[in-house]
Amino acid sequence: MEKNKGKITKTKREEQLLEQIKNLYIGFRKNYIKMYYNKGMAKAKYHRPTWALHDNQILAHIRQKETIGIFAGQIFSKFICFDVDSPELKLSKHTTKALVVLLNHDYNISLDDIHVSFSGKKGYHVEIFLDEFIESNKMEHFYFDVLNNLGKLSEKVEIELRPLHTVGLKLPLSIHKQTNKYCHFVDNQTLRKKTDSENYFLSIEPMSKYYFEIEVLPDSKKINQVQFLNDDEKIESKKIINNINYKIDIESETKAILLVLKNKHLLYPNSRHNFCFKASIFLKEQGHDIAGTIGIMTDVLENTFKHHREMIDKSTTQEFALSELARIVKNTYDKNYIWGQTSKEIKIYKDELKEVLNINTNGKSLHLKKLALSTLIQSKRYASQNGIFYMPYSTMTKMGNTGSRGRLLQYLLYLEEIGFLEVVSRNEQTEGTYKKKANRYKVNISQEDGDEFIVLDLNSLEKYDFKDYIVALFTIDEAKEILTKSQFYDLGLAKLYKL
Structure with a gap:
């Protein structure tokens, strides 16, 4: 009973x-x-x-x-x-x-x-x-x-x-x-x-x-x-x-994310969850806020549902996928997930820094040099095989550059004019929407190895100041030769070299 x-x-x-x-x-x-x-x-x-x-x-x-x-x-x-x-x-x-x-x-x-x-x-x-x-x-x-x-x-x-x-x-x-x-x-x-x-x-x-x-x-x-x-x-x-070797190659993962973002749809069946999590970390580390990251990834999912439905399980609705995306992104930001310990080592070589320091124009050269170095670091960290990388304005500011979008645009245009930087896409609108995609760039200088370099701690990039790179790679005489007198003293290099 x-x-x-x-x-x-x-x-x-x-x-x-x-x-x-x-x-x-x-x-x-x-x-x-x-x-x-x-x-x-x-x-x-x-x-x-x-x-x-x-x-x-x-x-x-x-x-x-x-x-x-x-x-x-x-x-x-x-x-x-x-x-x-x-x-x-x-x-x-x-x-x-x-x-x-x-x-x-x-x-x-x-x-x-x-x-x-x-x-x-x-x-x-x-x-x-x-x-x-x-x-x-x-x-x-x-x-x-x-x-x-x-x-x-x-x-x-x-x-x-x-x-x-x-x-x-x-x-x-x-x-x-x-x-x-x-x-x-x-x-x-x-x-x-x-x-x-x-x-x-x-x-x-x-x-x-x-x-x-x-x-x-x-x-x-x-x-x-x-x-x-x-x-x-x-x-x-x-x-x-x-019997276990399961470490993930972060460099190849980053390239895979960039490829999906470029194509604007998932490239493999049942890869939605994998992409959502890894791309949310990638975009967060590039400086996008939660809304920006959700917007970029929403475009990918919506386009996949519209044109490549076979890439997502038949039982998964678009509404559910987008709500899951919002949850995953929020969790990534709340818990501050990072690639961290498995990221590739990044080195800045003396010859590369010399090329950055040689950038010059009236009144703005120090700001240009700082931004040029920031784009070089971002390129080394995130560029795909063809050298292309994303870099929002918020990341530029986070790396010690001005917070004015107008000034940043002026500096980027000048770096493009002198051939240091190639702007691959700017203000590109996502097909079928009013949304703008993140700008994509390419650094056009030779990035060759050398005997003198500085290795960056990727978990603490914000702690590096422009002058730290100079003191680490140049003698005081070399710094005085390549910088103007006002730049040398404005950066406080005299005191740093004395220390």
Whole structure:
């Protein structure tokens, strides 16, 4: 009779929590675990029901009638959990805080993407959720690398990888059967209890899988040993490490993005999500604001739907694709995703800087030299194989040039006139719309190697001032010879060379 009662009625809040648990945690339903505890037992235990995980079991967990856990798939997973446990809560807290700091500082993971919950007894779950499935062996690789970098732990502390295909993970937001304590979320720095765990849980946005793969996962070639694991674990971790090589070539990715932007439509089937994420980082780094980035990428998607519909899954509507685009772009800007550690090395050579410094015209030469150097750096960083790159005015200003669009246009026109810069397209209107595309340029000077150069830190380009390049590559006599007297002193070079 019980089976014929029909669907269980859910409140709006329960429906929201159910969907968020499914979205963040559930990727494998064939098996799950239930927690149970009876008086006289030394500790709570788990058993596996013989049936698959159903939404009703998740709902019972949300209502705190059951406490369930889930497994990872054999090949893919949606998230990673570092299960921190010890006999002493104080020791678990200390280890959890250290782990969060390591993930944030050493792996460049935003604190917004690190979620910590109390296990219900004397431990914590530190979790990172992804917006797409990822190979489980990559998560194992990441786990071993993190533990290696965390250093030797107290013998009383364990940090276990969860979920596995063979070992489950208890979900949060229910009751630990032995302690009768609620498994709540905590602040990931202080570990203080969140005032409303359910609202916090509903606010979680998963991290981009593409960013995780590009910027977070360690390079397998750089890992030589796992210092503190036992012999069996060392062997297992090295197997995982040695069999993975998945780093993405950022230079080729950038060229692929430029090609899509040039053609104004997706070039490969089922590449929409990939393009949206990577192009949003690319355009953000070039200085576009959120609205500008969404506008440029909207043109690509709309044109794809109109003229190349076969490139996007039939079940995906244009309305859904554009709403997803807005979400992805906002997330990229909110969490400040960057290419960072995998970007190609950029060098500015002495002969290149000499050519920049030789640019001269009445009254504006210093401003022109600064802008010319900015375009050279942008070209080295983003130009496609044919030397063409995008550069909005906002990027020029961010790199230390004037904020006046009118003056920037004058300087660009002069650089074009003397042949330093070629303007490939300016104020070009996107077909069928009133929208303008970003201008495209090409630097027309020989970019040859030499013995004297400066290597740029791509994560801190804003810290470089024009004079820094001069002092780094020229002696004081060379600088005086190539610059006018007023330029030399206006830049404060006399004081810098004395230092």
